[in-house]
Amino acid sequence: MEGLYSRSMLVDRSWMEQRLESHGCSVTQQFKKGVEHFMDFAYSNAQFVTGATIKCPCHKCTLLKFQDRETATVHLYLWGFLSSYTAWSEHGKSSTSDVNEPDVPRDNVQRENRYREMEIDAAGPDLREFFAKEAPNSNAAKFFELVRCADEPLWDGCQNHNRLSAVSLLMNVKSDCNMSESCYNRVIYAVKSMLQTDASFPDDFYQSKKMLKKLVLSYVKIHACPCMLFWKEHAEKKKCIVCGHLRFKKGKEGRGKARTETAKYMSWHKYDRRPEGVLTHPCDGVAWKHIDRVSPSFAAEERNVRLGLSTDGFNPFGHISVPYSCWPVFVTPYNLPPLMCMKEVLFLTLIIPGPQSPGKNIDVYLRPLIDELKMLWDDGVTFDVSREQNFKMRAILLWTISDFPAYGMLSGWSTHGKMSCPYCMENTKAFTLKNGGKPNCHRQFLPLNHPFRNDKDKFFVRRVEKSGHPPPQKWPGYGKDHNWTKKSIFWELPYWSTNLICHNLDVMRIEKNVFENVFNTVMDVKGKTKDNIKSREDLKRYCKRPNLNMFTQGSKLMKPKAQFALSKSEIRTICEWIKQLKFPDGYSSNISKCVNLDDCKLYGLKSHDCHVFMERLIPIAFREMLPKGICDALTEPSHYFRDIVLQSCMFNIYTHWRKTKWKYYAN
Incomplete structure (x- = not known):
């Protein structure tokens, strides 16, 4: 009888409208039994059950939410069935007339997946x-x-x-x-x-x-001003009908000048002068003043923009094991104060994709930028919002900034091999080490009366260095029998040949490389020290330092310990000291986390970590462990890097280092 009763309830569904008793305070027994049989029916059709839930047919969920059996039952008691939902098509049957039909597989049910x-x-x-x-x-x-x-x-x-x-x-x-x-x-x-x-x-x-x-759904870009949308009847408008603000601006510098707080600083370099001999900004340097002399028409308008270009390759995925080199190209306006030009206003003009480095073909990607720079040199009317006037703005590219490999890509001078130095060029006296494969020559840059020039033992056996440093570059006719691989695209700029400094090297990258070479050599890091077997063989071949010559003991090749290399106990002492270092907040990252005391090595040092270590820690880290002469040779480059990266520096400091730095390179 129970089965017949439930079957009759499935056919006659009038009970769905009889939820409450006449007094309206409780649910009728007929409705409760009907809900119970509805649940049995719904869960008997497995193809309409998701996990342990079904679509809830109550007035609140409206078949849009999935609920478990208990929750759906409570919902039906509280709010009743959705109006006109008598077919139960979302739970197994399309109408009440097919109750007598046998259940069919889901594949035959007229329902899309x-x-x-x-x-x-x-x-x-x-x-x-x-x-x-x-x-x-x-x-x-x-x-x-x-x-x-x-x-x-x-x-x-x-x-x-x-x-x-x-x-x-x-x-x-x-x-x-x-x-x-x-x-x-x-x-x-x-x-x-x-x-x-x-x-x-x-x-x-x-x-x-x-x-x-x-x-993927389609989308439409709609330009907007805070006052209106450039849409529908205003889609072709060129400026805002409320405030008059232009919809488009010509040139990248135009976008920067549209901001009043930035525009008023574009002439800062002319009116906020520092005392003579103090260097805090490129406008204090010789190259900036050289442009003023050779291009007086350009210098007459202080709002004309002076730019610098920088680029370097990096792996955007962060996986060292996956070789990928992406090259962004940045342009920086130097008219602004130091704290603004390097942070707030920086233009990402190009992104050269990988996976390989562009190499000497970087000019192909630089073509749009060079064309725009030529246009900015010739013409460009811009509105100065700080003075509320139009003026003819011009722009000049002062120089590029990169590391040494990128220097070769941008300049066209190959930075590999014997003639890799773009300063010495064909006048180089470098020679290639037979075993190490590196070019070597330092003494020609020393003062003429320096004792290292007459040393016939420690640098090159039976050789005295009498020649001075190479003469300045001879611009007319260069490129013959040289290391040029191409004519750089920058020579298309009409002012490039008059620039005093065309290419600069990145100090932070050089400092990082110097630190890694010095630190790994002093710490005698296997595979990274420059005091390796090949260098000892070259030392024996070219110099006369018998105390450093390798010798055979039994079947082993022995390498005498150099004075500049620490012992194992000293290396552990240095690592334990670094492990305990603490710096003021924001001064440096936590270098102590880079120390592994198990193998006494440093891992994961970033450029700024090397910057802090080279300039602040090198002078005191090895002071009591190395001989005084070697310690002095390590300390002076530390002072050198510290001085050249100062925010404000006297010009005579650079003059001093220009005269004295070579003896530390030769040492």
Whole structure:
């Protein structure tokens, strides 16, 4: 009788409207039994059950939310069934008339899968036009292609996934787990090897993305002013109809000058002069003043922009094991004060993609920038919002800043081999070490009366250095029998040949390289020290220092300990000292975390860490462990780097270092 009663309740669903008793304070028993049989019916159709939940048909959830059995029952008691929901089509049956029909598998139920529903929802509410008796348009064709993918099983007989659902699942995993493209392709390859040979599955990430790209919604860019939108009837307006602000501005500098707080500082370099001999800004240097002399028309307008270009390669993915070199190109206006030009106003003009370095072909990517720089030199009317007047603004590129390999890419002078020095050029006296393969010559830069010049033992056996440093570069006719690999694109700029300094080297990168070489050599780090077997062989070949010559003891090749190399106990003492170092907040990163006491090495030092260590810690770290002469030779470069990176420095300090630095390089 219970079965007949429940079956009659499924046919006659008038009980769905009889939820409350006449007094309205409780739910009728008939409604409770009806809800119970509805739940039994809904959960008997497994294809409509997601996990342990079903679509709740109450007035509050309106078949949009999934609830478990207990929660859905409570919801129906509280708010009742959704009006007119008597067919129960979302829980197993399309109408009350088919109660007597046997249950059929989900594949035969006239219901689309959820991926097909997603595509139909994304396509829009009115799809009838797609079914006209004519060829579908491009959007409709993409839609039908996605519907076909949603209906196409992975292989004949596959019940759980179709082609679209499988690709969507894998792409979600890629996004959640931050998988690389190569990793995704390997997963695809592994999955395909496990499937049947007739499985319809994409070959790689490109094919997967190409399939899902058809689901991307279109968008429209609308320009806006705080006062209005450039939209509809105002779509073609060139300026705001409320405040008169221009919609577009010509040139990158124009964007910077549109800000009043920035524009008023564009002439700072002329009116805020420092005392003579004090260097705090490029405008205090010789190159800036040289431009004023050779181009008086340019210097007459203090708002004309002077630019610097810098570039370097880096790996955007942060994986050292994955070789990738991306090259951003920055342009900096030097008219502004030091704290503004290097932080607030910095233009990213180019991003040269990898995975390989552009090398000498970097000029191909620089072409748009060079054309714009030539245009900025000739003309460009700009509105100065600080003075509320128009003026003809011009711009000049003073120099480039890069490390030494990038110097060769930008200048065209090869920085490899015997003639790698762009200062010495063909006048170099460098020679290539037979074992180390590096060029070596330092003494020609020393003062003529320096004792190192007459030393016939410690630098090159039986050789005295009498020649001075190379003469200044001879601009007319250079490029013959030299190290030039190309004519740099910068020579297309009409003023480039008159620039006093065309290319600069990055001090931070040089300082980092010097520190790593010095520190690893003193700490005798295996594989990184410059005091290796090849250097000892070259030392024996070219110099006369018998106490450093290697010798054979039994079957082993022995390398005598050099005076500048620490013992194992001293190396551990240095590492323990670094481990206990503490700095003021913001002065440096926590260098102590870079120390590994197990192997007594430093790992993960950044450029600023090397900067702090080279300038502040080197003079005191090895003071009591190395001989005085060696300690002095390490301390002076530390003072040198400290002086040249000061925010404000006297010009005579640079003059002093220019005369004395060579003896430490030769040492």
